Amino acid sequence: MALLQIAEPGQSSAPHEHRLAVGIDLGTTNSLVATVRNGVATVLPDEQGRPLLPSIVRYGPDGRIEVGYAAQAQQSNDPRNTIISVKRFMGRSVKDVAHVENAPYDFVDAPGMLQLRTAQGVKSPVEVSSEILKVLRRRAELALGGDLVGAVVTVPAYFDEGQRQATKDAARLAGLNILRLLNEPTAAAIAYGLDNAAEGIYAVFDLGGGTFDISILKLSRGVFEVVATNGDSLLGGDDFDHRVFCWALGEAKLPPLQPRDVRLLYAKAREAKETLTYHGEAPITARLSGGEFVDLKLTTEAFCSMTQTLVNKTIGPTRRALRDAGLTVEGIKGVVMVGGATRMPQVQRAVGEFFRCDPLNNLDPDKVVALGAAMQANVLAGNRAQGEDWLLLDVIPLSLGMETMGGLVERIIPRNSTIPAARAQEFTTFKDGQGAMSFHVVQGERELVCDCRSLARFELRGIPPMAAGAARVRVTFQVDADGLLAVTAREKSTGVETSVTVKPSYGLSDAEIERMLRDSVEHAREDMHARALQENRVEGERLADAVRAALASDAELLSAEERSGIGRLLEELRATLAGSDHRAIKRASEALNRATEDFAARRMDAGVRRALAGQKIANLGG
Amino acid sequence: MRLRRIVQRLKNHFELFGLQPAYALELEQLERAYREIQTRIHPDRFARAGDAERRASMQWTTHVNEAYRILKSPVQRGKYLLSLQGVDVAFESNTAMAADFLVQQMQWREQLEEALERRDAAELERLRARLQGERRALEGRIAERIDGKADAAGAADLVRRLMFLEKFDADIDAGFETIESS
Known part of the structure; x- marks a missing residue:
């Protein structure tokens, strides 16, 4: 009989164990979770085999939280407590949100981000999103049979800092370890590019439920390089529904509707839109709570003409992205279509006409983003297999800058800069003896501060008295690989160094997140000690693995003394x-x-040197 | 700063990519070297590494991205090469330009204004094509001066001109925006 093997304490039992990681597409209309199993990316369905999870959360008066189809079924009965398209509210205040008048919610305008008053109290969009993520996390852990190492969560490429931070906070609240925030069109490009061994310059046209992105990528020998991205974070399939809804209101000559009837008619509008993808006309029938009966017929022709301006709105950003990339449509090898709203024939037609080629539809537009995210998660979790040696180089979608005198914007990091990126700029005082400076960090392309999005304000104090213009304050912007910004300011002329690091205020503060974590019933019941132990163990094991691997490949970079010092600490860990x-x-x-x-x-350093060595050989050879 | 070590050893951004410092540059070779380095040091390669390595990877990648940005751009590359020779291009303080260049700039700007008034996208395209030709020619002249190490002050003047043309290119972009959005 063979002896059973037992691993050494503290060492992972299987050195090449597959680490469970998922990609999550947190969509406006639907959300999905996918993973790579046996080298193939697949969407994980729910117990009934349904791959999509409608992004709908209901806070019932009985204290229950329903997510997905269950919440969807209640949306007309309980519109106030059933939150749909919450992604539109992420990192947004009430004045930013379109069609507020039709939304049946009880909005609470909070600084930075709006909140919603529900039967279970006031909820932030971050909390609502985290409910969706929790369901997907449970679904994945059940299907994969273990705890997740981490997740890649996708965001629209055109999401700004606040929206990205809010998404990251939602994941944290759902107990997910974020490996990376990934731009949706980039995720789609990975899935498409790897599936088709594509090389050359491609456009990804991503029209989702609530957002539109256009990205131009250069695919070459395993490197996916985003050259330019643009979009409209307030344009999506929802807006097409809205046009149909308004048309139906007018056609049927309806009086102002009850919230539940609004929801009902919206749902019928969406159905009609979907029907028109395959048929020449679609019925809209509904019995409203006042007894009125709506019975309309929407033709393709009428639908196209009422949504023409929406389709046209995608062209401006597309042109801008091409211009930023220094390209014309002739330079584009193919256009990958992503997002459920690209199923609409008029969208397909408009894209085909603009790019003068047939759009590429060979991947399911609902799933391609989640699949690409799963592939990226697999690589980041350390499950890279032979032949999966690809790399992603992404950009920031919007310029980052600082307010200067007169309400003007000084651009520090321009849009479409490859991330991670850092740039520093020196500022000085305006008045003699000025002891403090206040900084205002903004994001956007316009010249005036009031036309850009305000990200953060902070002050640098303790500047010694000097003549106007003598102080030298160096402000550094650093954008990390998730596209998130940190700003540091330092007065250096007198050697007095004060440094402040700020994060955009549109997300929630760490303290707020802590409170939400404590408030959440799930976590209150959890043993905090056990949780800390689990987290520190995962971190510690990851570190031990990494150091062991580093010693195995590069021990010659260390002196014998250094090697034994590190070895001792590794033993202690x-x-x-x-x-x-x-x-x-x-x-x-x-x-x-x-x-x-x-x-x-x-x-x-050694990595760079090796790259250089390889390069020189390549030059000789070429 | 952890980058200090290797940055001190590397004399300039060109060396980072295994290139000779020169204005005339094989963009393809630069791109290849950039990708090669990125595949080794990018934060995605170190997602499961320790904090120290992740930080080093981010700092390095940031540095490589910045160096690549500078070398890729004809204006920034010129400015950078001249700074290596101890010459400051001084975009902000030195705005003195030869009269014939200024006259040509004014003519072009007038043409841009007129094209915008007529909402004439085809004319914008023609302006752009002419600008493109002018830029290529100017880049050739800059290469002669910088790489021949003959005339750094003259090169600095030409780099300033190139920056003017780059700004004009951005204005043409803005012009397209105006026409398209109306």
Whole structure:
């Protein structure tokens, strides 16, 4: 009989164990979760085999929270507590949201982001989104049979800082470890590009339920490089429904409707829109609560003419993206169609006419984003297999800048800069003896601050008295690989260094997130100690794995003394991982992290040198 | 700053990409080197690494992106090369331009205005084509001066002109926007 093997304590039992990671498409209308199994990306369906989860959350008066089809079934009965298209509210205030008058919600305008008053209290869009993410997380953990290492969550490429931060907060609230925020069209390009071994310059035309993105990518030997992106974060399939809804109101000469009738008629409008994808006309029939009977017929012709301006609205951003990429339509090899709204024949036709080629529809436009996200999650989780050696280079969609005198914007990092990116700019004082400076960080393309989106305000104090213009304050913008910004300011002329780091205020503050975590019933019941232990263990094991791998490949970069020092700390971490003291694990992890900082830098240097060496050989050869 | 070590060893951005410092540049070779480096140091390669390595990867990638941006851009590349020779192009302070260049600029701007008034996209295209030709020619002259190390001050003047043309190109873009959005 073969002996059973037992792993050494603290060491992962299977060195090449497949780490569970998922890609999540958190959509305006529908959300999906996908994973890579046996090298193939697949969408994980619910227990009834349905791949989509309608992005609808209902806060019932009985304290229950329903998500998806169950909530959808209640949307006309309980419109006030049933939140649809919550993505439109992420990082937005009431004045930013279109068609507020038709929305049946009880809005609470909070600074930065609106909130909704429901039967279960006031909810932030971040909390509502986290309910959707929780369902998807549970679905994935059930299907995959274990805890997730992490998730890649997609966002529209044209999402600004606040919207990105809000999405990240929602994931955190749902207990997901975010591996990366990924732009939706980029995710689609990965799925399309890897499936078709595509090379060349492609456009991704992504018209979803609530957002429109256009991205131009260069695909070459396993590198997906976004060259330019543009879009409209307030344009999507919902707007087509709205046009049909308004048309129906007029045609049927209806009086102002009850919230439940509004929902009912919206649902009928959407059905009609979908029917028209395959038929020449669609009926709209509904019995309203006042007894009125709506019985209309919508033809393709009427639908196209009432939505023509919406279709046209996609062309401006498309032109801008091409111009930013320095290209004309002749330079585009193919246009990948993404998002359910691209099923509409008039959209297909408009794209075909503009690019003078047939759009590429060979992937399911509802699923392609989640599939691409799953592929990226798989790679980031460390499940990279041979032949999966691809890399993504993405950009920021909107310029980042600073307010200067007269309400003008000084652009610091222009749109379409490849991320991660950092840029510094020096500012000075306006008055003699000025002891403080106030900074205003904005995002957008316009010259005037009032036309851009305000991201954060902060002050730098303690500037020593100097003549106007003598102070030298260096402001650094750093955008990380998720497209999130941190700003630092430092006064340097006198050697007095004050530094402030701000994050955009549109998301929630860390304190608010902590409160929501505490408030959430699920977490209140959880043993906080067990949770901390679990988190620190995952982190500690990840670090131990990484250091072991680094030692295995690059030990020659260290002196014998350094090697034994790191080895000792690695042993110490390993010992704490076997125990259950979460603080000891954290301390040991931090010590190992500090001790390997220099090693990490040397490894990075070595990577660059190797790249250079390879390059020189390639040049000789070529 | 952890980048210090290798940045000190590398004399300039060109060396980072294994290139000779020169204005005339094989863009394809630059692009290939950029991608090669990125595949080794990008944060996506270190998503499961320790904090130290993730930080180093982000700093490095940021630096490489910035160097690539500078070398890719004809204006920034010129400015950078001249700064290596100790010459400041001084976009902000030095706005003195040869009279014939200024006259040509004014004529072009007038043509742009007229085209905008007529909402004439075809005329914008023609303006752009002419500008493109002018830019290529100017880049050739800059290469002669910088790479021949003959006339740094003259090169700085030409780089300033190129920056003017780049701004004009952005104005043509804005012109297209105006026509398309009406």
